[in-house]
Amino acid sequence: MPKAIHFISIGGSAMHNLAIALQQQGYTVTGSDNEIYNPSQSRLQQHGLLPSKIGWFPEKIHPELTAVIVGMHAHKDNPELVKALELGLPVYSYPEFIYYLSQQKQRVVIAGSHGKTIITAMILHALKFHNRNFDYWIGDQIDGFDSTVKITTDTDGSAAPIIIIEADEYASSPIDSRPKFLHYQPHIALISGIAWEHVSTYPTWDEYVDQFESLAEAMPKAGILIFDESDDMLDVIGQKERKDITKIPYEAHPNKVVNDQTQLITKQSSKISVQLFGEHNMKNIAGAMAVCDRIGITEDQFYEAIPSFTGIPQRLEKIVEEDSKIIYLDLAQSPTTVAAVVEAVKHQHPSKKLMALLELSTINNPNKSFLEQYKNTLDTADLAIVYLNKEHLIISNQTSSIKLIDVLSFFDKEDLQVFTNLSDLHAYLLNQRDAAQIFLLMSTGKIDGIDIREIAEKLISAD
Structure with a gap:
């Protein structure tokens, strides 16, 4: 297992959280960046990982390193990256390294143009509410969690058996243009919806959709694909001929609004008050429930947890x-x-x-x-x-x-x-x-x- 790791672009939101998480697991971590802002700066400083000088320093790259992780903020000609490649060191994007550390875990990937962060957050909330042991990767800081990533790698039996990953379709690194979500090889994948949003990255609708087609097609045998059945494109992806994949469509959870308060209507006609609202969030709830059902959280347990879920910052x-x-x-x-x-x-x-x-x-x-x-x-x-x-x-x-x-x-x-x-x-x-x-x-x-x-x-x- 790599123990000495250097981060190129350690100041990024995802990168600095991963650096801290690996340090907490016993890795020796170093890093560089040409710009670091808060909250990354203060968090790196708190954990003793803030570089003493801003900039790129090829001398930090040496044969004793067992891995180099490069973020998208760096460029192909980054002097540290160039030296790492010259030395033949293992160079990873962060999704590649997350996969490397989670090969023995059940991998659950949440993807889609919209809703993936809040769906991931609801799943994490339900797992934590019921005291389950799990790892995770999520794009935004959420209530009740100190970091956006947790990855346990110890060998004494306490490592989490499952990891929940929010995964996007952006390029993985300066030297790897593949979408991040293609690296994770999920046992369970949820695609929340497809809407052409990243025009600068995918100039045409077809190019954009192709990325999600690739995710569905690349799933390992006996995988589970969960998708919004009201999204026409997801319906096409979900119905592709792969008999070894279980396909689970979902739709908006039944609900009603009473005095400006949204209530979920259960199969037993119970009414569960929640702090989320809107048709899109009712779909997000249904998607999160479908995932939870496959990882050991029953409907009753989900309904017990969801009323205390407050949402995520800047999402309604x-x-x-x-x-x-x-x-x-x-x-x-x-x-x-x-x-x-x-x-x-x-x-x-x-x-x-x-x-x-x-x-x-x-x-x-x-x-x-x-x-x-x-x-x-x-x-x-x-x-x-x-x-x-x-x-x-x-x-x-x-x-x-x-x-x-x-x-x-x-x-x-x-x-x-x-x-x-x-x-x-x-x-x-x-x-x-x-x-x-x-x-x-x-x-x-x-x-x-x-x-x-x-x-x-x-x-x-x-x-």
Whole structure:
């Protein structure tokens, strides 16, 4: 087993968590990076893993290393990577190394364009609630867990027999363009849904779908494929001819909303109150239940655990509730997720006026053919606002540029308000803050450097 490991790009979110987890398992860990920000910086410092100097140092790469793990932040010509390859050292991407450490475990992989983080979080919550021994890898920090990764490798019988992995379709490393999820060889795989979101990585719909086809086809014999049966493409993948694979479709869990509270309706007609809401989250719950059923958590046990699940940050997160007003924050950016969260909030609060603000990024969504998919995604909102940094308005690509008039036509919503100046947006929000009781802020967290939570406080404040 490798014991001396060097991380190239140790400051990454995934990389620094893995470095800490391996140190805790007895590995000698070193690392480098040319930029490290919080929370990675403070966590690495806390564990004595923060590099003394920022930058790349080929002298850190030596024959005594038993493995080098390289993150996507590095480039192919990274001097440390070049030296590691010259020395013939084993070089891994982090998904490759996770697989290396989990070959003797039951591997459960949660994939899909949307919902994978919250499905993974629900499974982890249920396992922890019932005191099961498990390892995991998840993309975001979640309540009740100190890290985004746990990987036990000891040989005294206490190593976890199962690992739950949130897996995405992005490239594995600078020298490995394969999607991360293809490395894990899951015994159980869940694909939550397929929506063309990563245009810069997969320029066409067909290229994007091919990655999920490959995941389904690469499963080992006797594997289990769980998929959303309402997603047409997943239905095709799920029904592919592989008699050695068990296919389990799922649909939204039966539910009803009573006094702005969502209740799950069980087969015994019991009603279980939950803190999640929306059709997409009812599908996520059903998917998590299907996985749990296959790893030893019964329906009754799942229903016992799920009421205390609070969700994950920035996914329909209730950030303010005061004076009959509620403000939700969501990372929704793609057309599919924007439509889903707007509909979810309106369905949860049908008698109240909803104001929805979307920060639109043409940096991540660079062409008209993709942006046109936003049509009607904001229709459910009573008041709809789109904010776009004016510096991003003209985005050159092979065929066209994005202009303000295009933004209006993309959404095709009457009375849509579009702003390209942050001061104008602030003034409008403050002027209209009494026109709605429910506010949905869809943003990556900051709008032109201003924390979205500051904007939320102003919407509530009477000053």
